[in-house]
Each structure stands twice: as structure tokens, then as C-alpha cells.
Amino acid sequence: MKTILRLALLVLLVQAAAAQETIDTSMVAKIRDEGMNRSQAREILSWLTDVYGPRLTGSPEYTASAQWAKEKFIAMGIGDVHLESWGPFGRGWRLKKYSANLIGRQVQPLVSYPKAWSPGLSGKEVTAEVVYLDADSMEQLSAYKGKLKGKFVLIGKPNPLKAYFTPPASRYSDSSLLVMANADVAGGGGRRPGSGGGNDNFRKAQLFAYERWQLLMKENVAGVLTSAAAQRNEGGSVFVMGATAPNHPDTPMTSVNRISSYNAKAPKNLPPQIEVGNEAYNRMVRMIGKGETVRIAMTLDVEWTSQKDDSCYNVIAEIPGTDLKDEVVMIGAHLDSWHGGTGATDNGTGVSAVMEAMRILKASGAKPRRTIRAALWGGEEQGLLGSRAYVAKHFGAKDSLTPAAQKFSAYFNNDNGTGKVRGIYMQGNEALRPVFRAWLKPFNDLGASTITPMNTGGTDHQAFDALGLPGFQFIQDPIEYGTRTWHSTMDVWDRSQEEDMKQAATLMAAFAYNASMRDERFPRKEPSPRTRSVGYDEEWDCGHDHGR
Incomplete structure (x- = not known):
């Protein structure tokens, strides 16, 4: 009733x-x-x-x-x-200079871009071998101990690419808009995808990513290279956001506890981090798989600026x-x-x-x-x-x-x-x-x-x-x-x-x-019980790579 x-x-x-x-x-x-x-x-x-x-x-x-x-x-x-x-907020960051060349049997510019708040390379060119860290378990990860120091390390699987049979640009069709108009429930909202999860597989993946970052930092690698599985990261485009600062999956993801690459809590030994276009990344993985020696010559100069409360x-x-x-x-x-x-x-x-x-x-x-x-x-x-x-x-x-x-x-x-x-x-x-x-x-x-x-x-x-x-x-x-x-x-x-x-x-x-x-104020709805007040300390997705 x-x-x-x-x-x-x-x-x-x-x-x-x-x-x-x-x-x-x-x-x-x-x-x-x-x-x-x-x-x-x-x-x-x-x-x-x-x-x-x-x-x-x-x-x-x-x-x-x-x-x-x-x-x-x-x-x-x-x-x-x-x-x-x-x-x-945290530390200000700006890119001053960046270049990267892939050195194999020939030299080719590397389609890539530094991640925001990535450490630099002290303003000098660094040439080092590239290693593909091909590990899916803690046991496989342990095999790389003592083998990564001073190397550029690829983490993450190569991404299969397909031809663009569907145009990359689109407008909503009448049928799509009709589906939206006829929706009978207010779904979605709250947080962006990828900002959390509670199942065992998710936690295992997060724990593995955390331990992988611990190894990379302990090994003092020259830099970490990733490649996102996104159409925006191919065809000459690079999909790039913020550098990863690893958080243990059991750490509450609040502004008080969260480690971000832009704040003072970031580890001092975070390595430089680069996002690479899928085509270039995949090629390096294939070359290494064929026994080829792959090197990268990289210059990465960044500037950090201190931030005051009112900045x-x-x-x-x-x-x-x-x-x-x-x-x-x-x-x-x-x-x-x-x-x-x-x-x-x-x-x-x-x-x-x-x-x-x-x-x-x-x-x-x-x-x-x-x-x-x-x-x-x-x-x-x-x-x-x-x-x-x-x-x-x-x-x-x-x-x-x-x-x-x-x-x-x-x-x-x-x-x-x-x-x-x-x-x-x-x-x-x-x-x-x-x-x-x-x-x-x-x-x-x-x-x-x-x-x-x-x-x-x-x-x-x-x-x-x-x-x-x-x-x-x-x-x-x-x-x-x-x-x-x-x-x-x-x-x-x-x-x-x-x-x-x-x-x-x-x-x-x-x-x-x-x-x-309007004569009247806007009609209001009750706040969603699933959505906590923004006045409180809470988890919000911050657009980072979540430990990739």
C-alpha cells in the first residue's frame, strides 16, 4: 500500500x-x-x-x-x-624533456609518453636493455629476482589488435536513445569502473600487482613500460594517465591512507614510468621472444614544484x-x-x-x-x-x-x-x-x-x-x-x-x-543510501592505472 x-x-x-x-x-x-x-x-x-x-x-x-x-x-x-x-593537493609536476628510441638491428623512435608524476632520469640519456617480465604468479615472479637492475622492464601482456571495421567516431542512433529514454530503473552512477571489487580473484590480482611493484623498486630498474588494452592506445595514439604508486590491497583506499604518485607518501624509489603504444610494445615483446637484444635510449627530464594549501x-x-x-x-x-x-x-x-x-x-x-x-x-x-x-x-x-x-x-x-x-x-x-x-x-x-x-x-x-x-x-x-x-x-x-x-x-x-x-525550487530526491556524503573521507577512483 x-x-x-x-x-x-x-x-x-x-x-x-x-x-x-x-x-x-x-x-x-x-x-x-x-x-x-x-x-x-x-x-x-x-x-x-x-x-x-x-x-x-x-x-x-x-x-x-x-x-x-x-x-x-x-x-x-x-x-x-x-x-x-x-x-x-600534493606535488606539482611538469614534463621538461622526453625522447625514447628503440634500438634493435635498427633504430626507431618509440611511440610512447611518460606518465604524470613519473620520476625522471636525472636529465641525462640512459641506454639500457629491455626485459619482458612475463609472470602471472608469485613463483614466476620470483624467477626475475636479481635480473632486472638497470633494465627497462615491460610489464603486462601484449595486446592483440584488430582492423577498424567499425568507425571510431559515432553518434547515438535513434534506437540507442530510445533504449535510454525507456529505461525503468536508475542504474549506474557512484564510481567509475575499476575502482574496487571484493572477490578473491580481484584481490589476488591486486596482491600480485603490488608484489610485482615491490620487486621492481627493490631491483632499481631503469624504468617501467606499460601498454593499455584500449583503442586509444594504438594507431599512433598513446593512452596515458598517472604513474602508479603501489598500495597493498588491504590498505583502506581513503585519502588518509592511499598512496598516490603526486603526494608526499609516494615511495622515494619509484621508477620512471612510460606508457607505450600497443604496436611498439607488442613488437618489443615479439623481438625479445625471438632472442633479439632490445635496448632503449631514453631522456626523461621532469620538474617538481611544491604546493601550498592555496595553490x-x-x-x-x-x-x-x-x-x-x-x-x-x-x-x-x-x-x-x-x-x-x-x-x-x-x-x-x-x-x-x-x-x-x-x-x-x-x-x-x-x-x-x-x-x-x-x-x-x-x-x-x-x-x-x-x-x-x-x-x-x-x-x-x-x-x-x-x-x-x-x-x-x-x-x-x-x-x-x-x-x-x-x-x-x-x-x-x-x-x-x-x-x-x-x-x-x-x-x-x-x-x-x-x-x-x-x-x-x-x-x-x-x-x-x-x-x-x-x-x-x-x-x-x-x-x-x-x-x-x-x-x-x-x-x-x-x-x-x-x-x-x-x-x-x-x-x-x-x-x-x-x-x-522557475517559480519553484527544483524537486529533490533522497540521497542514495549507497552513496556516502562527499563531506566524508571515502574512496573515489582517481584515474590511475591501479597497479598495472
């Missing part, structure tokens, strides 16, 4: 929302005209990538990009622009509201990136959408009732650090929300690449279906019409959603995100799609404006 009553109440709420939801079609038309016909989104992206990219968390380049974004907001006429610190920033900018100015609508995207490319589709396109949305609203003469606040987050790639800190500071914890949280309306996030918006994830908040349907209607002809109850995870809206605050991510066409650009050396300006970017920024502006003009 209680279930029936809850469902009946939900139906009434949805019907009431459908009856009440109105939008200012005249202002939405102005927003669309400004965004689609006078866009600056791709020029903003060029500055973020070509000049200030990549923007690794804690690096001088990240700080410079935050300062540039602040000044750009000010130049747009946006008020109350400031940098808000969220540190401490990691979120960029905050506001368009003040009118009669409901104490209430807040937020839009955001993460400013930090990985270092292999220039941070274009992850997440320069999202940042440009947010900045362009604010420009569109200002240029359109919008007078929002609620304050519209833009946030460019830092530290997303290491575990939503900037957004989590912001939410904890301003809105509290799940069981102790602040007064500001009571005046919070909604947060909209962009972090799924360069693809145009096809709709929005409701995060299980079914009461919003008629609201979002009305907001998307003026953009149906641009391909944006899908509303799904599904959760999506892995980005900054989760920091809000964890507290029960309305936080949303747009559905975006994949384009080449999962196959080519995400966390790879091909994440560059040239892979962005201009018309898609125009549309995404325009949708962001319209959603922010519509949310600011």
Missing part, C-alpha cells in the same frame, strides 16, 4: 510540474540566436588547449589557465569572479539574480586535464561550454531571477577533488546540510567530450521529466530531446548528487571520445567539432536561464 501511495504521489507531482512549467520563449530564442550565430566557444577552446594546455592538476600550467579563465570572465562583463582554493583553485563566476538572488543555479565543468594531449575533449570543450554559456547570457541581456554561478573545477581527474571540496564547504554533508544548500536550485555539468547534447540524465529524479521535456523542446530540431531516468557517473555532478542536491550531466554524442581522445595524446583542439560545441554551449545557457526563472 505504501508503494502504491508513493507512486500515486509521484504521478501527481509530475502532473503538477507539467501543468506549471513555462519558459520564456522569447529569451530562449535570443539565447539560441546568440549561441548558434555568434559563438566564441571554439576560440575559447583554442586558448585553453593551444596556449594553456595541458592543465595537469597542481601544475603551473593549471594555475595559469585558471588565471586566464578568471580574466576572460571579467572581460565578458561577468561579475564576482574569483579563484577559490581547495587544496592541499589549487576552482574558478567561480556569477551573474547576479534579481528577486531570488539568494538562490543559486550552477553550471560547471572541470578545468584540469591529463597531460598527453592538450585537454581538448576532456575537458576543454566542457569548460568552453560553461564560459560560452555565461557570455551568451550576458550578451542576450538575460536578467535571471536566481543567481547563475559558473564553476570550473580542479582535481576532477584525481577524484572530483575541487567539486567535492566546494560542496563540502558551501553545502555541508548529507546529514547536515547548510542554509546555503536549502537555497540551492540545480547544477548542470558538461564532461562527455565534444559531442552535441542529445538530452539529459535525470539521476533517478522522475519528477523532472516534464520540466526537462519543456526545456528541450526548443532544441528538438538540433537533436536534443532524450530524457532518461538513468544515473551517470564519473564526473563532478556526483559531488552534488551525493548530498541529494539536484546535479545533472547532459547526454552527449560519443564522437571519438571513448575510441580516440579520452586521456590520450590525441586529445587536442583539432578533434573538437565546432557545430556540436555551439549547440552544447547554447543548451547549457538555456538550461541555466530556465532554472533561474
Whole structure:
């Protein structure tokens, strides 16, 4: 009976929302005209990538990009622009020089890239033999003791490659969008894949990886080379993230206990770590298997910078509201990136959408009732650090929300690449279906019409959603995100799609404006019992290689 009553109440709420939801079609038309016909989104992206990219968390380049974004907001006429610190983070890192040549019977440049926060090679070229550590058990691993000192070591199996019979770029088909729209449960969300597991096989694999790293450090190897089994790691592209700092599988994976390559807890004897393209990696394994002597001549020079508590920033900018100015609508995207490319589709396109949305609203003469606040987050790639800190500071914890949280309306996030918006994830908040349907209607002809109850995870809206605050991510066409650009050396300006970017920024502006003009605050859902408050110390996937 209680279930029936809850469902009946939900139906009434949805019907009431459908009856009440109105939008200012005249202002939405102005927003669309400004965004689609006078866009600056791709020029903003060029500055973020070509000049200030990549923007690794804690690096001088990240700080410079935050300062540039602040000044750009000010130049747009946006008020109350400031940098808000969220540190401490750890050690800053930048790549100063890198080269690697494969030396066999001939010399060939090695398609590869250093991992972030990898130690260097003291600024000098090191030439050493390559060894393939082919071990799947502790017994096999012990056979390499005393044989690895001063060597470059390949760890991990070679990855079989297949021809690209399926194009690497794609858009959502009507049938795929229909499946999303008809989903009857709010699944997914919470954490990214690969951040945990409880079965015995998983623990054994983690323990083996840990012991392998202990051996590599004790042997004082020249460097460790890996190769990810991903399409982004082949065809001349390298899929590269952070250096591994080994954690025993029994160690609680919290910020207090976790060892990361960027913090002071990292072992002093961590070896240099390089990600290698699949083709080059596979070739070295085959050559060694044929008895050939393989060497690498490598130069790796890196710079470490100490970080103060106030050296990691979120960029905050506001368009003040009118009669409901104490209430807040937020839009955001993460400013930090990985270092292999220039941070274009992850997440320069999202940042440009947010900045362009604010420009569109200002240029359109919008007078929002609620304050519209833009946030460019830092530290997303290491575990939503900037957004989590912001939410904890301003809105509290799940069981102790602040007064500001009571005046919070909604947060909209962009972090799924360069693809145009096809709709929005409701995060299980079914009461919003008629609201979002009305907001998307003026953009149906641009391909944006899908509303799904599904959760999506892995980005900054989760920091809000964890507290029960309305936080949303747009559905975006994949384009080449999962196959080519995400966390790879091909994440560059040239892979962005201009018309898609125009549309995404325009949708962001319209959603922010519509949310600011509603008579009622956004309907809320209960925080998921599976999701702990971001105000607490908890495990979040940090985008590392998990001991590969």
C-alpha cells in the first residue's frame, strides 16, 4: 500500500510540474540566436588547449589557465569572479624533456609518453636493455629476482589488435536513445569502473600487482613500460594517465591512507614510468621472444614544484539574480586535464561550454531571477577533488546540510567530450521529466530531446548528487571520445567539432536561464543510501592505472 501511495504521489507531482512549467520563449530564442550565430566557444577552446594546455592538476600550467579563465570572465562583463582554493593537493609536476628510441638491428623512435608524476632520469640519456617480465604468479615472479637492475622492464601482456571495421567516431542512433529514454530503473552512477571489487580473484590480482611493484623498486630498474588494452592506445595514439604508486590491497583506499604518485607518501624509489603504444610494445615483446637484444635510449627530464594549501583553485563566476538572488543555479565543468594531449575533449570543450554559456547570457541581456554561478573545477581527474571540496564547504554533508544548500536550485555539468547534447540524465529524479521535456523542446530540431531516468557517473555532478542536491550531466554524442581522445595524446583542439560545441554551449545557457526563472525550487530526491556524503573521507577512483 505504501508503494502504491508513493507512486500515486509521484504521478501527481509530475502532473503538477507539467501543468506549471513555462519558459520564456522569447529569451530562449535570443539565447539560441546568440549561441548558434555568434559563438566564441571554439576560440575559447583554442586558448585553453593551444596556449594553456595541458592543465595537469597542481601544475603551473593549471594555475595559469585558471588565471586566464578568471580574466576572460571579467572581460565578458561577468561579475564576482574569483579563484577559490581547495587544496592541499600534493606535488606539482611538469614534463621538461622526453625522447625514447628503440634500438634493435635498427633504430626507431618509440611511440610512447611518460606518465604524470613519473620520476625522471636525472636529465641525462640512459641506454639500457629491455626485459619482458612475463609472470602471472608469485613463483614466476620470483624467477626475475636479481635480473632486472638497470633494465627497462615491460610489464603486462601484449595486446592483440584488430582492423577498424567499425568507425571510431559515432553518434547515438535513434534506437540507442530510445533504449535510454525507456529505461525503468536508475542504474549506474557512484564510481567509475575499476575502482574496487571484493572477490578473491580481484584481490589476488591486486596482491600480485603490488608484489610485482615491490620487486621492481627493490631491483632499481631503469624504468617501467606499460601498454593499455584500449583503442586509444594504438594507431599512433598513446593512452596515458598517472604513474602508479603501489598500495597493498588491504590498505583502506581513503585519502588518509592511499598512496598516490603526486603526494608526499609516494615511495622515494619509484621508477620512471612510460606508457607505450600497443604496436611498439607488442613488437618489443615479439623481438625479445625471438632472442633479439632490445635496448632503449631514453631522456626523461621532469620538474617538481611544491604546493601550498592555496595553490589549487576552482574558478567561480556569477551573474547576479534579481528577486531570488539568494538562490543559486550552477553550471560547471572541470578545468584540469591529463597531460598527453592538450585537454581538448576532456575537458576543454566542457569548460568552453560553461564560459560560452555565461557570455551568451550576458550578451542576450538575460536578467535571471536566481543567481547563475559558473564553476570550473580542479582535481576532477584525481577524484572530483575541487567539486567535492566546494560542496563540502558551501553545502555541508548529507546529514547536515547548510542554509546555503536549502537555497540551492540545480547544477548542470558538461564532461562527455565534444559531442552535441542529445538530452539529459535525470539521476533517478522522475519528477523532472516534464520540466526537462519543456526545456528541450526548443532544441528538438538540433537533436536534443532524450530524457532518461538513468544515473551517470564519473564526473563532478556526483559531488552534488551525493548530498541529494539536484546535479545533472547532459547526454552527449560519443564522437571519438571513448575510441580516440579520452586521456590520450590525441586529445587536442583539432578533434573538437565546432557545430556540436555551439549547440552544447547554447543548451547549457538555456538550461541555466530556465532554472533561474522557475517559480519553484527544483524537486529533490533522497540521497542514495549507497552513496556516502562527499563531506566524508571515502574512496573515489582517481584515474590511475591501479597497479598495472
